[in-house]
Each structure stands twice: as C-alpha cells, then as structure tokens.
Amino acid sequence: MSTPTPPTPPSQLRQARQDTVALAVLIAVVLIGFAVTAWLVRRYDAVRAARAWNWQRDGAQALQRGQPRQAAEDYRNALAYNSDNAGYQFGLGTALFQSGELNQARHYFSILWQQTPQSGPVNLSLARVEAKDGNASAAVRYYHNAIYGLWQSNGAAQREAARRELIAFLLREGEETQADAEILALGATLPPTAAARIAIGQQLLAVGDNHHALQEFQAALHQGANNYAALVGAGRASFRLAQYAQARAYLQRAVRLRPHDIVAAPLLATTNEVLELDPYAFGVSRPERDERVRRDLQIALARLHRCLPAPPPTKAGGKSSVAPAAPAPAPAPLAKLAATGQALQRQMARGQLFRGPDAVSQIMGFVFQVEQATAATCGAPTGSDLALLLIARQRAGGGQ
Amino acid sequence: MSTASHGARPGVLPPGAGAEQANRRAARKWAAVREERLFLFLAIVIGVIAGLAVVCFRVVIGWLQLYLLGSPLTPLAHRLPLVPALVGLVIGALLVLVFSGARGSGVNQTKAALYIYDGYIPFRTVVGKFITSALAIGSGQSLGPEDPSIQMGAGLASLVGRKLKLSRARMRLLAPLGAAAGLAAAFNAPIASILFVIEEVIGQWSMSILSAVVLSAVAGTVVERWFLGAHSLFTVPPFELRNPVELAAYAGLGVVGGFASLAFVKAVIWLRPKLKAMPRWTQYFQPAIGGLLVGIIAIWYPQVLGAGYIIINQALHAQFLWTTLAILAVMKILATLFSFTSGTPGGMFAPTLVIGALVGGAVGGFEHLLFPHIAAGVSAYVMVGMGVAFAGILRAPMTSVFMIIEISGSYTVVLPLLIANSIAFFISRSFQHTPIFDALTHQDGLDLPSMEERREEEVLHVEDAMQPPTSPVLQWSDTVASALTAAGDNAFVLVHGGGARWAGIPTARLAALVKDGMGQHRLGEVLAASRLPTLHPDEPLEMFLREAGDAPLLPVVHRADDRLLGIATLSGVLATYRHADTPVPAMQSQKGLA
Numbered sequence: 001m002s003t004p005t006p007p008t009p010p011s012q013l014r015q016a017r018q019d020t021v022a023l024a025v026l027i028a029v030v031l032i033g034f035a036v037t038a039w040l041v042r043r044y045d046a047v048r049a050a051r052a053w054n055w056q057r058d059g060a061q062a063l064q065r066g067q068p069r070q071a072a073e074d075y076r077n078a079l080a081y082n083s084d085n086a087g088y089q090f091g092l093g094t095a096l097f098q099s100g101e102l103n104q105a106r107h108y109f110s111i112l113w114q115q116t117p118q119s120g121p122v123n124l125s126l127a128r129v130e131a132k133d134g135n136a137s138a139a140v141r142y143y144h145n146a147i148y149g150l151w152q153s154n155g156a157a158q159r160e161a162a163r164r165e166l167i168a169f170l171l172r173e174g175e176e177t178q179a180d181a182e183i184l185a186l187g188a189t190l191p192p193t194a195a196a197r198i199a200i201g202q203q204l205l206a207v208g209d210n211h212h213a214l215q216e217f218q219a220a221l222h223q224g225a226n227n228y229a230a231l232v233g234a235g236r237a238s239f240r241l242a243q244y245a246q247a248r249a250y251l252q253r254a255v256r257l258r259p260h261d262i263v264a265a266p267l268l269a270t271t272n273e274v275l276e277l278d279p280y281a282f283g284v285s286r287p288e289r290d291e292r293v294r295r296d297l298q299i300a301l302a303r304l305h306r307c308l309p310a311p312p313p314t315k316a317g318g319k320s321s322v323a324p325a326a327p328a329p330a331p332a333p334l335a336k337l338a339a340t341g342q343a344l345q346r347q348m349a350r351g352q353l354f355r356g357p358d359a360v361s362q363i364m365g366f367v368f369q370v371e372q373a374t375a376a377t378c379g380a381p382t383g384s385d386l387a388l389l390l391i392a393r394q395r396a397g398g399g400q
Numbered sequence: 401m402s403t404a405s406h407g408a409r410p411g412v413l414p415p416g417a418g419a420e421q422a423n424r425r426a427a428r429k430w431a432a433v434r435e436e437r438l439f440l441f442l443a444i445v446i447g448v449i450a451g452l453a454v455v456c457f458r459v460v461i462g463w464l465q466l467y468l469l470g471s472p473l474t475p476l477a478h479r480l481p482l483v484p485a486l487v488g489l490v491i492g493a494l495l496v497l498v499f500s501g502a503r504g505s506g507v508n509q510t511k512a513a514l515y516i517y518d519g520y521i522p523f524r525t526v527v528g529k530f531i532t533s534a535l536a537i538g539s540g541q542s543l544g545p546e547d548p549s550i551q552m553g554a555g556l557a558s559l560v561g562r563k564l565k566l567s568r569a570r571m572r573l574l575a576p577l578g579a580a581a582g583l584a585a586a587f588n589a590p591i592a593s594i595l596f597v598i599e600e601v602i603g604q605w606s607m608s609i610l611s612a613v614v615l616s617a618v619a620g621t622v623v624e625r626w627f628l629g630a631h632s633l634f635t636v637p638p639f640e641l642r643n644p645v646e647l648a649a650y651a652g653l654g655v656v657g658g659f660a661s662l663a664f665v666k667a668v669i670w671l672r673p674k675l676k677a678m679p680r681w682t683q684y685f686q687p688a689i690g691g692l693l694v695g696i697i698a699i700w701y702p703q704v705l706g707a708g709y710i711i712i713n714q715a716l717h718a719q720f721l722w723t724t725l726a727i728l729a730v731m732k733i734l735a736t737l738f739s740f741t742s743g744t745p746g747g748m749f750a751p752t753l754v755i756g757a758l759v760g761g762a763v764g765g766f767e768h769l770l771f772p773h774i775a776a777g778v779s780a781y782v783m784v785g786m787g788v789a790f791a792g793i794l795r796a797p798m799t800s801v802f803m804i805i806e807i808s809g810s811y812t813v814v815l816p817l818l819i820a821n822s823i824a825f826f827i828s829r830s831f832q833h834t835p836i837f838d839a840l841t842h843q844d845g846l847d848l849p850s851m852e853e854r855r856e857e858e859v860l861h862v863e864d865a866m867q868p869p870t871s872p873v874l875q876w877s878d879t880v881a882s883a884l885t886a887a888g889d890n891a892f893v894l895v896h897g898g899g900a901r902w903a904g905i906p907t908a909r910l911a912a913l914v915k916d917g918m919g920q921h922r923l924g925e926v927l928a929a930s931r932l933p934t935l936h937p938d939e940p941l942e943m944f945l946r947e948a949g950d951a952p953l954l955p956v957v958h959r960a961d962d963r964l965l966g967i968a969t970l971s972g973v974l975a976t977y978r979h980a981d982t983p984v985p986a987m988q989s990q991k992g993l994a
Contacts, residue, residue, distance in 0.1 A: 038627070047466065048462070077472050
C-alpha cells in the first residue's frame with residue numbers, strides 16, 4: 001500500500017511555472033541571438049570577401065605589370081581578409097618568388113602542398129623555387145610531381161610545359177642524360193606533327209642524342225619532304241653521327257630550298273670537304289686514295305707551318321750590335337711533328353711517299369696527329385683542317 | 401544538502417511546529433534540487449549566449465578596424481595618429497559619463513564580482529564593455545578582445561542568474577561559467593580557458609563546478625567555431641626538436657622573455673597609479689592621449705596596432721629580421737603600456753602574446769645567427785615566446801602551456817615551452833612578488849584573493865601539530881579503577897580497543913564510574929558504543945577540527961598498521977595555526993615518533 005504523494009505547495013508550483021517561462025524566454029533569446037549573429041557574420045563575411053577579392057585583383061594586376069613586391073603586399077592584404085583562400089596563397093607565393101623571397105615563397109607553397117600534394121601548379125611553383133635556390137634534386141622531384149599532378153584545365157599543355165621547363169633546367173644543370181630521357185618522354189606525349197617532331201629533335205640534338213634526333217627529323221620529313229628545319233636537323237644529326245653522305249643529301253636539299261641560308265651552307269661545305277678528303281671513303285680507287293692522302297698531308301703540313309712560331313724579324317739593311325733574338329721555341333709535340341713532316345716532305349719530293357704496306361696509315365696517322373695537336377695549340381680549325389679533324393675523330397671511333 | 405540533513409529535536413518543539421519545520425525542510429530541499437538541475441542546463445545556455453556575444457564582439461571589432469583604419473594591413477598614414485586619438489575621446493566620454501564599470505581589462509572586474517558582489521555584474525557594464533572595448537581595439541589601441549570577453553561572459557551569466565532568481569551561492573558559481581565561455585570563444589581554446597578560470601578566477605579545483613565550467617567553455621567554443629570557423633588562430637610551420645642542446649637556446653629565450661615580461665609589468669604597475677591619481681577631468685582625455693601615442697608609434701611601426709594576431713602570423717613565417725622583431729617588441733610594449741594604463745578598456749592577453757612572439761622571434765633569430773647548427777627556425781621560438789610572456793606577465797603557468805598548444809595546434813613545442821615558461825615565471829616572480837592582476841586590484845583599492853598566493857599557501861598537516869601521548873594509553877581490558885589510577889592528572893585518556901579501534905574517556909567520568917561502584921568494570925564494557933576517530937600524519941590539519949567533535953584530543957596512527965604515532969590536541973592544533981609561519985618546537989620530536 002503506497003502512501004499518497006503530498007500535494008505540491010503553491011509556491012513551488014508558482015516557481016516551476018516561472019522557471020518554465022524563464023527557460024522558454026532564455027531559449028527564445030538564444031534563438032534570436034543565433035539569428036542576429038548569423039546575419040551579422042554573413043554581412044561581415046561578405047564585406048571581407050569583397051575586400052579580399054579587390055586586393056587579390058590588384059595583386060594579379062601588379063604581377064602582370066611586373067611589380068611582384070606590390071603584388072605581394074596586395075595578396076597579403078587579401079589573405080588578411082580571407083586567410084584560407086588557396087588562390088590568394090598561391091598568388092602571394094608567386095609574387096614572393098618573383099620578388100626573390102624564396103624562403104617565404106617556399107613556405108606558402110608548402111602550406112598549399114600539404115593541403116593538395118597532387119596539385120600540378122603548386123608542385124611546379126615549388127620546383128621553380130627549389131631550382132632557383134639551387135636544390136636540384138628537390139626541384140626535379142617537384143617537376144615530376146607537377147608533370148604527373150592534377151591540373152584544373154588544359155592539363156596536357158601544362159604538363160608538356162612543365163616537362164619542357166624541367167628539360168631546360170636539366171640542361172642548365174649539365175644533366176644531359178636525365179634531360180635526354182625527359183625529351184624522349186616528352187616526344188612520346190606530343191601529337192605527331194612535324195613541328196613537334198622537329199622541336200623534340202632539336203632538343204635531342206642539344207643533349208647530344210643524335211641518333212634519336214635523326215629519327216625525329218626523319219619522322220618530320222615523312223610528313224613533308226621539303227621541310228627546311230627538318231632537313232637541316234637531319235643533316236646536322238647525320239653529320240654528328242659521321243654519316244656524311246647522308247648529311248650531304250639532307251643539307252643539299254636544304255640549301256636548294258634556301259640557297260642563301262647561313263646555317264645549312266657552311267655545314268654542307270664542311271661535309272663536302274670531309275667526303276672529298278677522306279681517303280678511307282667507301283668506293284675510292286687506289287690512285288684516288290693516294291691523291292687524297294697526298295692532299296691531306298699538304299693541308300696538314302700547311303696547318304703545322306702556320307701554327308709553328310714565326311722567326312723574329314731582322315732589322316732591314318742594318319747591322320745590329322745586338323745578336324738577333326732566337327725564335328720562340330715550338331711546343332715539344334709540334335716540334336717533333338715538324339721534324340716528321342720535313343721527312344715526309346722529302347719523301348714526297350723524292351716520290352717515295354708510299355713506300356711500304358703501311359704507308360697510307362702512317363701518313364694519315366701523322367695528318368691526324370697534326371690536326372689534333374694544332375687544334376689544341378692554335379685554336380679550332382676551319383675548312384679543310386676541320387674536315388681532316390672530323391675524319392680523324394671518325395677513324396678514332398666517335399662521331400661529332 | 402547539509403541544511404536538510406541536520407536533524408531537528410521534535411520533542412522540544414511546540415505542537416504544529418514540527419509540520420511547519422518539515423515543510424520548510426522540504427521547500428529547501430526542493431529549491432536545492434531545482435537549482436542543481438538548472439545549473440548544468442544553464443552552463444550550456446550561458447556558454448552559448450557568451451559565445452554568441454563574443455562572436456558579435458569580434459565581428460564588430462573587425463568591422464570597426466575596416467572602417468576606422470582602412471582596408472590595407474598597413475593603415476593609411478594620415479589616419480594613424482588621428483583615429484586612435486579621436487576614438488579615444490569618445491571612449492573617455494563614455495567611460496566617465498555612461499559606462500564607468502567598463503574600465504580595465506575585465507579579469508579583475510570579474511574576480512571582484514565573484515568575491516565581493518556575489519557574482520553580480522550589471523548589464524550596463526556588459527554593454528559598456530562591448531562598445532568601449534570594440535571601439536578601442538577597432539581604432540588600433542594595443543589591446544585584445546579576450547579579457548573583455550571574460551567580463552562580458554560573466555556579466556551575461558550574471559544576468560541569466562538574476563532573471564532566474566538563483567541563490568547567491570549559485571550566482572557566485574555562474575560568473576566563472578560565463579567567464580570560461582567568453583574566453584574560450586575569444587581564443588578558440590577551451591582547455592586553456594578552463595584552466596585560466598580555475599587558475600586565476602576560481603583559484604581551486606572544485607568538482608562541483610568543474611563539469612559546469614567545462615560544459616560552458618565547450619558550448620562557447622562550439623558557437624565560435626560554428627560562426628567563425630574551426631581553424632587555429634595561427635598557421636604554424638612544422639617544428640621538430642632535432643637536437644636536445646637546442647633546449648639551452650630555449651632556456652635563453654626564457655631568461656630574455658622573463659626580463660622583458662618583468663619590465664612590462666613593472667612599467668604598468670608604476671605608470672597606472674600615477675595616471676589614476678590625476679584629476680578626474682583628465683579621464684576624459686587619457687584614452688585619447690594613449691591612442692595618440694599609439695598612433696604616433698604606428699606611423700613607423702603599424703604592426704603595434706590592435707590585438708596583433710597578424711603580426712604573430714608574420715613572425716611565425718619568418719617575415720622579419722631579428723633586429724626588426726626586437727624593435728617591434730619594444731614598440732609593442734610601449735604601445736600596450738600607453739593603451740592599458742590610460743584606462744582604455746581592453747585586454748592584455750593578445751598584446752602579451754604579441755610581445756612574447758616578437759621577443760621569441762628576436763631571440764630565436766639572434767641565436768640562429770650565433771649558433772646556426774643549434775637554434776632551428778624562428779617559428780618555434782615565436783611560439784615558445786608567446787608562452788613565455790604569458791607565464792611571465794600574467795603568471796598563469798599552466799594556462800600558458802596549454803594555451804600555446806591549443807592556439808597553435810602543435811604539440812611538438814611542449815618541451816621547449818615547459819622549460820622556457822618555467823624560467824620566465826621564476827624570473828618574474830623573483831623580481832616582482834605581486835602578480836600583475838593582484839597589483840592592479842590593490843591599486844583599485846580592492847582586496848581580492850590572490851590565486852598565486854593561494855596556490856602557494858603552506859598547507860598544514862596533522863604531523864605539524866602531532867605530539868607524543870602525554871597520558872598512558874589504556875587497553876580495552878583495563879578496569880575503570882585501574883584506569884583512574886593510571887590517568888593521574890590527565891583530564892582525558894585514550895583507550896585502545898585493538899586494531900584500528902580507539903576510544904577516549906574523560907578522567908572525571910572514570911571517577912564518576914568508580915563512585916557508582918563500577919570500578920571493576922572493564923573499559924571495553926563501558927566504552928562499547930564509543931569510538932574515537934583517528935587521524936593520519938599526512939592529512940590536512942583541518943581534519944582534526946572536522947573530526948574531533950567534543951573530544952579534546954585524537955590519536956594519530958600509522959596508515960599501514962594503525963600503531964599509535966602520537967596525539968593531536970585542540971590546543972596544539974590552534975597553536976600550530978597561530979605559528980604557521982614559524983616551526984612548532986614540538987614538531988621535531990613528534991615527527992621523530994613517526
């Protein structure tokens with residue numbers, strides 16, 4: 001049997017009612033407060049967003065005008081009103097980079113990178129910062145991230161541009177092997193147009209990958225046989241590969257297209273010289289070979305003579321009390337070659353130049369030694385001397 | 401509740417009075433239950449209201465900054481000296497004519513409300529604090545929004561409590577709730593806010609209020625994040641302590657930061673009373689003069705304007721040379737000194753953090769220059785510097801550590817922070833005994849409890865009043881007659897009932913029992929229903945007063961085996977309290993017993 005609950009005193013009932021009303025009022029106040037605060041914050045955010053947008057617009061314009069310091073100030077102002085905006089942070093980083101503030105630029109780009117490590121533009125910007133700061137390995141890493149990263153629009157072109165930038169950076173750093181790989185990779189991604197092939201071919205030439213360069217130029221020529229740039233490129237690549245006959249064919253076609261061009265013609269002349277002076281060329285008869293050897297020897301002796309120190313001038317008609325100055329001594333290799341040259345000249349004069357089975361080899365060996373030694377001592381050769389030097393290198397096993 | 405549990409004595413009451421008494425008891429119990437239930441709910445509501453108020457406060461400050469100082473980070477030069485000065489005139493007039501209670505930072509005013517006015521803060525003060533502080537900070541005075549947020553939160557809590565007609569005791573508890581919510585919303589740092597309110601406002605860990613403070617602070621933070629976003633105040637670059645030797649560099653920062661804090665505190669304590677003592681009419685102009693001086697500094701160093709969070713971010717991102725940071729630190733100290741001592745409403749939290757950040761950055765940059773292999777990047781020093789200034793100026797060491805962790809969102813800085821903060825706190829306390837808030841309270845003619853002193857008060861223990869037993873300790877088996885003989889001149893004797901059971905009996909009662917012919921009765925029979933509480937040496941001394949009741953002494957026993965170590969007597973306890981600052985002579989021998 002339960003005891004009946006005593007009635008609640010009126011004062012408590014009154015208090016409970018008052019509490020209920022008070023709490024209802026309190027909740028209403030909170031709701032009104034929420035509404036007012038939301039309105040206020042929305043208005044404030046709108047004003048701040050507008051200010052931020054104006055500042056970033058000024059910053060972008062300053063960047064375009066080439067005023068990166070002003071742009072950095074503007075972007076800082078923009079970020080003061082919208083600190084989370086990645087676009088503004090990127091703009092500030094770019095402005096700082098262009099101002100030479102590499103550490104600060106790196107900092108802002110790093111913040112963005114932590115948020116979107118796959119972003120192409122952010123990685124490219126970081127790559128530029130690292131490249132400018134001399135951190136080659138980090139730069140290459142970020143370049144690769146940019147190449148394989150996400151781009152909001154026109155991704156293929158952006159990636160291609162990033163890879164070209166990487167190639168240029170590698171070439172500046174002297175990393176030809178890495179650059180070659182990047183160029184080949186670039187070529188694989190490009191559309192198969194003649195212009196693209198030629199561009200790749202030229203970049204391959206720049207890194208010394210003549211073989212692949214020749215392929216690119218030949219591919220371009222398949223699309224149009226009278227493409228002057230492709231003909232010159234193919235000629236140059238063939239020339240460097242010591243495929244002189246092929247080089248002459250390409251270069252002749254190029255010169256026919258542009259007879260007064262100053263690029264193909266000198267190269268063609270050198271190529272012709274090589275082909276005409278080479279005694280080892282395929283199909284050359286024995287008399288012709290001997291003739292070429294004789295001519296090569298005379299060219300080499302002339303070069304040697306020009307390269308040897310000239311005797312000092314004597315006073316005309318007068319007797320000097322002072323003994324004439326002795327000629328400057330020739331470098332030891334040249335002096336030795338000069339002695340050998342005189343012996344060969346005497347043999348040639350006596351018609352005994354081609355005595356013995358190894359005569360051609362010995363004479364041409366002498367010719368090559370002369371051209372190499374004079375190139376080292378008296379500067380780069382030209383004309384026939386250059387042709388002989390190229391033949392020497394070809395015989396030694398290397399192209400140009 | 402204690403009032404409800406006290407028993408009445410119906411036998412001595414007039415007829416009908418018992419029912420009335422019971423009704424009153426029931427009413428009191430109902431009221432207590434009502435407030436208990438209301439309290440936790442109110443904690444959340446107060447947190448929300450305080451959070452909303454602080455969000456509006458921050459938005460209004462931002463708006464005022466935009467329109468008064470202009471849109472660029474570096475304000476337009478022609479506005480600089482004029483705007484803070486002219487707005488200072490308005491603030492001065494408002495403070496003198498309308499909102500006299502809105503002066504100061506807000507922390508002491510909240511404490512005063514708590515300890516002097518039973519948690520009462522007029523709503524006019526809340527409104528005045530909002531308007532005048534927003535004007536001051538918005539016009540570029542070197543002050544922050546956090547301390548005013550504390551007072552506004554507490555004021556709103558007080559208003560709610562008044563409307564609900566809560567008891568005085570509950571009203572006193574409501575103010576800290578609002579303060580915690582206000583600070584949490586202002587700093588987006590709930591843990592540090594809770595710690596600060598406990599460390600500096602309430603002064604003690606009380607479970608009865610802790611959960612409510614937590615709820616309130618969390619509610620305030622949620623509201624703030626709802627409207628203003630959940631991101632930290634600062635974006636902190638990654639930091640890693642690679643070399644333990646670098647801790648020495650942070651110790652150097654603690655030393656420099658400690659002395660910089662000391663210089664600021666000394667300057668405030670020296671200048672403020674001089675300005676307060678000036679004729680009343682000068683109060684119209686003091687905020688304006690403070691603003692003018694700040695404006696003049698800002699012509700060359702605009703970074704000193706306002707709360708200064710942007711400059712902290714810039715320092716964190718190493719945008720200044722260490723020499724620039726050092727100059728800016730001096731300028732910020734001067735600007736804050738002028739703003740604060742002129743009576744302009746506004747807080748010291750933000751300027752303290754800025755001063756610390758600038759000092760930290762300067763020291764870090766300099767050390768990096770000297771020892772590039774030891775001192776890492778400047779960012780970590782900026783962060784630690786903030787904590788150092790907080791510990792050195794505001795003297796809230798625990799809050800300083802957690803605040804830096806929370807506002808930076810980085811835990812890796814904890815070790816350097818602990819070391820540098822401790823050193824700065826030690827230096828500040830060694831050369832400036834009174835903490836800044838306490839000194840300001842004294843200057844205002846108030847006598848509020850010092851939380852730092854309270855924390856460091858010597859706690860007396862039972863062992864401090866413990867004496868060797870002066871009377872023989874009797875056993876349960878002893879007879880009353882033999883006990884009377886053994887008692888001798890002692891007025892009260894202890895009786896051991898075995899194990900942990902102790903009892904005591906006055907000698908006069910023993911004599912009475914003998915006189916009644918009970919001399920041969922065992923003490924165990926006589927004292928069967930009696931039990932004397934025991935104490936342990938490590939217990940607070942006040943335990944004696946709580947436990948003794950009418951007994952003149954209590955046994956002090958070992959925790960492990962309940963053997964008697966000594967006794968604590970009422971006279972000995974009172975003597976110990978009287979001589980709390982000097983050692984009690986008997987203590988040595990008493991402790992020797994243990």
